[in-house]
């Protein structure tokens with residue numbers, strides 16, 4: 001029913017759309033409206049036609065089939081210029097100006113990393129505007145096959161990774177890389193993504209962490225745009241999902257992940273996963289999902305031996321030399337000493353190499369073992385320490401502030417959530433070797449500047465806000481066990 005004669009005769013598309021959409025919502029119900037209509041926007045094309053732009057082709061087809069006729073009836077009853085609405089999906093549109101600034105575009109580009117106005121483009125494009133697109137996709141430019149050092153514990157994983165990246169037939173699906181923290185799983189997934197996209201620029205290669213999957217899914221549920229979320233993942237030719245252990249215990253996310261994997265496998269799409277343990281050991285993952293994860297090839301990435309660590313340290317110094325941070329080469333006994341005095345993963349080793357480089361600068365080749373010992377002193381740890389993970393920090397902080405871990409990863413910015421999130425970021429910086437971008441990625445794909453701001457805020461507040469200081473102290477005690 002088109003009510004309100006007083007409304008007829010409007011010409012502003014924004015107002016007409018607001019009114020028509022509200023009426024449509026009562027007719028088709030909240031669910032379909034939130035999935036297909038709310039994430040759409042009205043645009044005016046160069047000929048002055050009014051176009052309803054849906055986020056995906058799937059949504060466009062749904063609207064055409066189920067809502068367009070009725071929408072046009074409503075529209076015509078309101079529009080003083082008797083215009084009609086057409087419907088197109090974003091991929092069919094160029095950069096057409098919005099007629100309605102108030103309707104937000106759905107936040108799907110963050111998953112597929114496709115530019116919002118042109119999702120037909122590859123998920124990321126290393127060649128041209130690669131740097132921008134890569135950041136959007138959460139990939140790191142330096143993590144390629146070229147910078148990955150082969151060694152005893154990772155040779156098999158590397159060979160499989162190269163095979164997957166080449167889109168070779170006979171590919172096991174999914175390929176699941178597992179192994180301890182910090183020995184190159186993320187590096188391999190990044191390298192596969194880069195290479196696969198280089199070989200097939202038109203393919204849609206999607207890389208995301210399981211945290212990102214979770215936070216985007218939670219947001220899509222809140223925004224009632226899960227259909228668009230599903231579509232953005234299911235249209236991938238290759239999906240790479242890092243740190244799958246993170247979905248442990250999260251029932252609805254696991255269900256969604258299972259559906260996504262099943263749909264992609266049925267369509268013959270490639271899936272690459274990583275976790276800190278083998279699928280069978282993911283005990284808080286629902287058995288059906290676990291068996292899907294284990295159905296392809298499980299490929300271990302083992303902890304590195306001394307030789308591999310030395311080679312990685314050398315390769316990192318070479319990279320720093322190219323950047324002009326150091327000049328010359330370190331003596332082999334210096335590198336060996338560094339490796340021997342740095343327990344832990346490659347991540348800790350990289351931290352130690354960076355410290356060495358910063359301290360040594362142009363004197364690298366002259367450094368002796370004794371000098372290194374004195375120069376680095378406390379920076380080189382003498383004994384193993386209990387490793388604290390980002391996941392553990394998030395869980396501990398969430399519990400302390402009576403929140404859910406997902407709140408810390410969410411978009412929500414209320415003080416009750418934003419401050420604990422900043423505390424968690426601060427603790428990650430204090431107790432892990434993660435970089436700012438890395439921490440950002442683990443907090444729902446935030447930018448490194450947000451993390452930097454959060455860390456500084458807590459540093460600034462601690463001396464003057466007793467409560468924050470007490471919270472940080474209590475949390476630090478809990479984390480250290």
Ligand SMILES: Nc1ncnc2c1ncn2[C@@H]1O[C@H](COP(=O)(O)OP(=O)(O)OP(=O)(O)O)[C@@H](O)[C@H]1O
Pocket residue numbers: 143147148149150151154179180181182183184185186187188243275276312346347350
């Ligand atoms: N074989 C290698 N060659 C070069 N660099 C490596 C290698 N293995 C690990 N690294 C480096 O060590 C760091 C940690 O590796 P990465 O992030 O890939 O570990 P991970 O196994 O994914 O850890 P997590 O489980 O915590 O996500 C990265 O900077 C990576 O580039």
